[in-house]
Amino acid sequence: MPIYLDNHATTRTDPRVVEAMLPYFTEQYGNASSVSHRFGWEASDAVDRAREQVAALIGAEPSEIVFTSGATEANNLALKGTALAARGPGQGGDHLVCSSVEHRAVLDPLRRLARESGWHLTIVPSDPHGRISVEAVEQALTDRTVLVSVMAANNEVGTLNPIGAIGRLCQDRGIVFHTDAAQTVGKIPIDVQADAIDLLSLTAHKFHGPKGIGALFVRRQGRRARLASLVDGGGHERGLRSGTLPVPLIVGLGRAAELAREEGPADADRMRSLRDRLDQSIRTLLHNQGVVLNGHPTERLPNNLNLSFEGVEGEALMMNLRTLAVSSGAACSSSEPEPSHVLRAMGRDERLGRASLRFGLGRFTTCEEVELASTIVAETVTRLRQSTCNSQVNHPDLARADL
Template sequence: MESNPTSKDPGIYLDYNATTPVDPEVFARIEPYLKQFFGNAASAAHHWGWAADNAATKARAQVASLIGAKPTEITFTSGATESNNWVIFGLISKIREENPYEPIHMITSCVEHASVIKAMEAAQKMNVEVDYLPVNLFGQVGVETVRKFIKPHTKLMSFIWVNNEIGSINPIVELAKLAKERKIYFHTDGTQAVGKIPVNVTEMGVDMMSFSGHKFYAPKGVGALYIRSKDPKVQINPFIYGGGQERGLRSGTVNIPGVVGLGTAAEICQRNMNLEPARMKSLRDLLWQKLQAAIPGVRMNGHATERSPINLSVTLPVTTDSILPQLQKLGISTGSACHTGTMTISHVLNGIGLNSEEAQCTLRLSVGRWTTEDEVLRAVEILQNAIPRKNV
């Protein structure tokens, strides 16, 4: 939900998991590439094109540095949804190009982002075998559970790094190690990890990782896919064909303002990595402590400690629908949505064992770069006042 952006009091934004505002430094770096440096990076005959190409090269290095990769391992995309789809369908295409009759099996979990789950469902219609693994009560994938599902023809494991709804962190290092032992490609949706917690794909053994810029203060519509270049060298086919941009891996005119923003945002996150996650965690913990004191019976969803520093998913003693009119000044997300009279429950909440009624009582609150302690305290007060006295 959003507060009225035209209001003199826009409210308190606590939905940084959903998207982030563009950092002013990012905006300042982007602006020249919307005006004087507007060239096409593929135009090699003049300085407008050279300037654009140089900007993309710099941005690629900035993004690679943030995640511990080589610049040549970074391919720019429109965001994590495209990157997630590309991993799945690009791998299927590559395997079937080499052997049309080779069986393909993929493993994922029941609490992945929709862009992974829906793509996997589409892959099943292409005669790809997929297992959607259960998770523990915190929404985490168990390494031994994964081991039981591996088959001789398993080609891909894909597990979200940090859950976008409940904030729990998966044991990525252990999962990637298992995949490497069994010679299976390992992909992770790192959208809620990149820029928020330390990430080093080389040291952690990740083969492919998707992420979006708008989750860490870059513009919407730009992201990347990391593809490991050796040990093993990952080979997947392009998902978008055309003029051969991005080393032939992802055709289409490169979004120079977008990638400049992505690179700058990555640079800022790397610069602040020693301080910002700790500050976010402190605000998140304060929010949880104050909610516990103000609302008896409130429960946290996800792991208490192995979680994103910005995320807090809570189940209240009342349904969110019953109090939403009193929460118009809060930018937050709910665990259910009503479409054309039908209540849709989050598959993530369902996956960790919450029933329909509990899901309808669940909120996701997430802090960010511009969240203040005062805003946290005022948000708790708003929530407390919205709940009927008999429930407080």
């Protein structure tokens, strides 16, 4: 099996999470909405317990957690739901704000609202590290701004954004603040109260829970976030997300959240140490030549390392790393030939952007895997550089054209 270093795409489900889920497939298999018998009561109790576990992880109240199929659905509910609610009688706002480095699950819904529903959208540029400043967001606001969406941490380069400061800015202006925290929750502490967050999206499979389950935090304390539902029928989840609740998956999300709350700080320290070891080992083996860090040097996720390699073709680099499970960008966009929109927004040239690797470490990554991965990467880059150099020597016309 390849060495798995793609934990931003998804993570291995923790065996303790699987153990917690199993009884709800075969023994306690009731529908949580069945209120007339014990099977339904047990399922409902399990859902309530999971809601408490998720809420505790982000500093929320259990009643503020709405279960979804994942962060993509949570993002769509947050953005489109806010837009639909804001277009009611007596509402006058028609302006939305997001950043240029958002995940497609935020950019695409907002662009659809702008294209099909008449909303005005401002996309705030990032700095060369992929970070969004409070000042840039403030400059984008108008007296008609309804919502601002800025991700807590970038899914490709791991850069952390000052969401607390952005949240307080929006709070002072009476603007709804949403953050896509899919990559952040379970890795670094996040507090929706301290950071003045109104809406927060998360998904279980990014922190060792099962795929197919996530949640949206919807503020109910103080200034409540107003949403319109996107799915009708049944009135589940306070009328915001109709559909039979997937109890085993919800139990898995709750248990993953509980483990992240208990073990997250230790996991983060360990992953940060392994991440730095991987970075330093690759640089040492390549004699510190032509290795470019993408993302903020210090303000980034503890498990993220995104490097570009000068002098190699991106497609050749990925094709020659079959024994490593890594990516060159977001997993949702990896089938597309276009270079990363995040790296483009940061100002990386296309050639260097294509020759990038995203390493994502996880709870189960070992020291041995990190050492072997660094050797494989360095040997591959060295071989490809030598091949390019030999090609230019043998075909000088191609070398001149390339320049």
